[in-house]
Amino acid sequence: MTATKTSPRYIRARWVLPVDSAPIEDGCLVLEGDRIAAVMPAAQCKGASFIDFGNAVITPGFFNLHTHLDYSALRHFDTQSQFFVWIDKLISLSWQWEPAQWRRSALHGARELALTGTTFVADASYSGAAAYGIAEAGIRGVVGLELFGVVEAKAEAAWQLWLDKYEKFMDSADDTLNNAITEGRVKITVAPHTPYTVCPALIGKANQWARANHLPVLIHIAESDMECQWIAKSFPPLDNFLSKATGESVETVAALDWRGHGRTPVEHLVHHGLLDSNILAAHTVKLTGRDIELLSQSGVGTAHCPRSNSRLRNGIAPFSKLKAAGVNVGFGTDSAASTDDLDVLAEARFAWNLHRAVDPDFACGPEEALYHLTLGAARAVGVADELGSLTDGKFADFCVFSLEFLPDLAQTRPHESLLYGGAVPTDVFVGGGPVVVDRKLSTVRG
Ligand SMILES: [Zn+2]
Incomplete structure (x- = not known):
């Protein structure tokens, strides 16, 4: 994907699981072009206008x-x-x-x-x-x-x-x-x-x-x-x-x-x-x-x-x-x-x-x-320098899983909810661009 110079985008969800660092509750991914610019608590993104996925988990693709x-x-x-x-x-x-x-x-x-x-x-x-x-x-x-x-x-x-x-x-x-x-x-x-x-x-x-x-x-x-x-x-x-x-x-x-x-x-x-x-x-x-x-x-x-x-x-x-x-x-x-x-x-x-x-x-x-x-x-497969975690500088490839229909306790346990079933992938991004939107393939490409 060609990186385009755009203003940063702020993606927010109840949980962000970077994989190479600790889970962040009420987390935010900051995207610049096709890359991740920062991963942080949403509270630190002062004045940002969020794309807010709400009660959801964000994982690397x-x-x-x-x-x-x-x-x-x-x-x-x-x-x-x-x-x-x-x-x-x-x-x-x-x-x-x-x-x-x-x-x-x-x-x-x-x-x-x-x-x-x-x-x-x-x-x-x-x-x-x-x-x-x-x-x-x-x-x-x-x-x-x-x-x-x-x-x-x-x-x-x-x-x-x-x-x-x-x-x-x-x-x-x-x-x-x-x-x-x-x-x-x-x-x-x-x-x-x-x-x-x-x-x-x-x-x-x-x-x-x-x-x-x-x-x-x-x-x-x-x-x-x-x-x-x-x-x-x-x-x-x-x-x-x-x-x-x-x-x-x-x-x-x-x-x-x-x-x-x-x-x-x-x-x-x-x-x-x-x-x-x-x-x-x-x-x-x-x-x-x-x-x-x-x-x-x-x-x-x-x-x-x-x-x-x-x-x-x-x-x-x-x-x-x-x-x-x-x-x-x-x-x-x-x-x-x-x-x-x-x-x-x-x-x-x-x-x-x-x-x-x-x-x-x-x-x-x-x-x-x-x-x-x-x-x-x-x-x-030898691509960890660019992919595989939500880390500054890597490509913005990530998935969003809804926790919406899970009981309160399960919503506090995002890893378990992902692995053992119940969480549903709603959105998938590759290089910062949407590939799946609301459970449907996006027509952005191809
Ligand atoms: Zn085979």
Whole structure:
């Protein structure tokens, strides 16, 4: 968004939750152009003319660190199958779509993100349509164009193909997407799909390119037992899926020699020098204690997606252990095809209920959930200097949640009211501009 020199705007609400400093009751955000100029008690804004949201909570905009907006049209297409049956059906249903179908699907998902308070999304996109959806919905995001290729000898050719796809994608961007890219609101990067669908040499090229372009790398790591078995030893049913996803024969896939060395997916990446600090890893469910140490040492950020992991029967990621090890963690909903909806606050609510159900020692409160929805996630994807908290100088991305219909006691407990339900997002701002107004998408952009 282009910063415009205007007089300051004073946004007031019963609660302002900056995340990196203490909650302010009867707080005020002072905006200048697209940035936050100050955060303070409203009483200190002498003579200001307020935009007053009244009995409401203001939070930083939320981060959804793992989606595939491309697949939004496939919501609930199969809620029963096991992971690789499900993913096989997903590919069969979608990969022959026309560009307009991808675009419609992605826009549907991006609108849902904005309406539920996500102002920054990290999306892995097969078609690239997600970038259009994000640009049009008026939110921010980094979109990784997916990369596949399992044969080391073909890594250079596969990389050149990806670069061509990237160049064509950038050249064909329409005005809405071009403007969003120019403003820095949308960034296009590379998403090597997983350590089993992309050979080490190809992940290395992706890492190198992303680092040179100051972009994160989006990848899935250790999502399922099947992945771990295939990387460590072999898992023949996965060979068929890999053949379909990469176009190589089943025999070629079965003969790949870069797997089968007894390593976990994380160890495999470390062994090949690929666990780069600008990686954002989705899922990280199947981790050993050693894997957690390695993730921590590498500085990799992770996206915790418990509802998708639950629906696809992949288990529960060791959130508390990752957190204790100092790994930056945010939440991701994954695609609408493998979860209930794209509401990342609902993801956090599910996570907290889930971890308390299975771990009597789970000690994180609602304040920490808000941290992982905002600043913690911004740190995981490397944008915390500009986003993730209500702090002087950062972009004015924030959400307003009404407390109006809650009982008096709940209104005095804004973190609990947010996380455990009842508070409703009414307004969402990105760069100081309204994206959602009174629960409807604004037509300001796109
Ligand atoms: Zn995914």
